[in-house]
Amino acid sequence: MAATRHTDATETARNSAAEAGFRTLDEATDALQPVTAVRQWQTELDQWDKDDAAVADLLTTPELVDAVRLAPADPAAAQAAVAAAEAAVKAAANTTHEAHTRATELRRLTDELTPSVATLERLRADHALADRLAEVAGGRSTANTLSMExxxxxxxxxxxxxxxxxxxxxxxxxxxxxxxxxxxxxxxxxxxxxxxxxxxxxxxxxxxxxxxxxxxxxxxxxxxxxxxxxxxxxxxxxxxxxxxxxxxxxxxxxxxxxxxxxxxxxxxxxxxxxxxxxxxxxxxxxxxxxxxxxxxxxxxxxxxxxxxxxxxx
The missing domain is CATH 3.40.50.300 (P-loop containing nucleotide triphosphate hydrolases)
Known part of the structure; x- marks a missing residue:
């Protein structure tokens, strides 16, 4: 009975070795690894399966599908675009600085001009009054009912x-x-x-x-x-x-x-x-x-x- 089980087990081992790609049972025996290593490999294989499934799922997203249809990337053109963008940023920064400087100067001039404008308004009012009086004194105003200088x-x-x-x-x-x-x-x-x-x-x-x-x-x-x-x-x-x-x-x-x-x-x-x-x-x-x-x-x-x-x- 034991001999029979041995024979069956041996035959099963040879068949398994052949299915695994070994020519002989001895080659299969020589390829055996420690249980801990097999378990480690199994864990890695399981993680690989998970990663493979995640990558496969990612590759099916519309963005990547659309990206596949695009022309190949042009690093030189991209570099030129980056350089142009950087130059534009610098120009914008210079423009912003100049605008800030001019705004500051404009505020200063406004502060100086405000009293001058007030003085000008007073002078303009005085001139308007003097002009009206001159028109009356010159007989050119309708207020001068006698039309006499x-x-x-x-x-x-x-x-x-x-x-x-x-x-x-x-x-x-x-x-x-x-x-x-x-x-x-x-x-x-x-x-x-x-x-x-x-x-x-x-x-x-x-x-x-x-x-x-x-x-x-x-x-x-x-x-x-x-x-x-x-x-x-x-x-x-x-x-x-x-x-x-x-x-x-x-x-x-x-x-x-x-x-x-x-x-x-x-x-x-x-x-x-x-x-x-x-x-x-x-x-x-x-x-x-x-x-x-x-x-x-x-x-x-x-x-x-x-x-x-x-x-x-």
Whole structure:
């Protein structure tokens, strides 16, 4: 019985050795390893099977499947791309640094500019105010309802005073006929004359106003003399009542008729009676009867001579 089991076992061992690739049972016996080594190998084989299964599963992922279809990798091109990326990073860093520097400088300039802008706004407001005032003063603004320059407006006020003072004498010298009238209209006969500096003549005999240019020579002289006397009165009033002690009237008397000459001389006599010295320069002989103290100028071959005629002579 034991022999039979031995024979069967031997035959089974030979068959197993043959299946394992051994030619003889002795070769198989020689190939036997320690149990611990076999167990170690089995453990490694089991781990390999697990790793093989994991790798096989990984290789079936869509990303790797798609990667398999791609062209082979180009390390040189990849290296060039890396170099280009690094250069781009450096350029971006430089740009960032420059931007930071400029931003810092801009903040500094902004801090310096802010008070200057505030000052500029104040100056701009002052300029706008000055410009508006200049427009008003120049008569170019709708706020200037008279459309008169400031200079003309001031002179117009003074001209009104002078005209009022002059009328006192003019009415006397023209037998109450003529009177100066102030007008804000521009004198059409004076070209570039400013508006608001115009005088017209009121003829009390007709009740009509007319231009001063329509006056005759004698009437013009009388009106001019009245204005000069009116100006003297206004200046005297502004000088604290201190009168102009001397007044000279040069020529113009020859253009007056007899009545006008009498009226004018009456006015000059009134001035003289008021402690004013009135000098008359004229070639009109009739004046000698009205002027007691005279200086006669005679032209001679060797020069001119002066001959005086005193009031008590």
């Amino acid at each position: 400031l200079e003309a407006y001031v002179l117009a006020g003074r001209l009104k005073e002078i005209a009022t003072a002059a009328n006192t004498r003019l009415l006397t010298m023209t037998s109450e006929r003529f009177q100066l009238v102030y007008s804000q209209d521009k004198d059409p006969g004076k070209g570039r004359a400013k508006a608001g500096l115009t005088l017209r003549i009121l003829d009390n005999w007709t009740g009509l106003e007319r231009e001063t240019a329509t006056l005759s020579g004698g009437e013009t002289f009388t009106t001019s003399l009245a204005l000069a006397l009116g100006l003297a009165d206004v200046v005297t009033g502004e000088a604290g009542g201190r009168p102009l002690g001397v007044l000279f009237v040069d020529e113009g008397f020859g253009s007056l008729d007899e009545q006008s000459l009498t009226d004018v001389m009456d006015v000059l006599d009134q001035l003289r009676a008021g402690d004013r010295a009135v000098g008359v320069v004229s070639h009109v002989g009739d004046l000698s009867n009205r002027i007691p103290t005279q200086l006669h100028i005679r032209k001679e071959r060797n020069g001119s001579t002066v001959h005086s005629v005193l009031a008590d002579a």
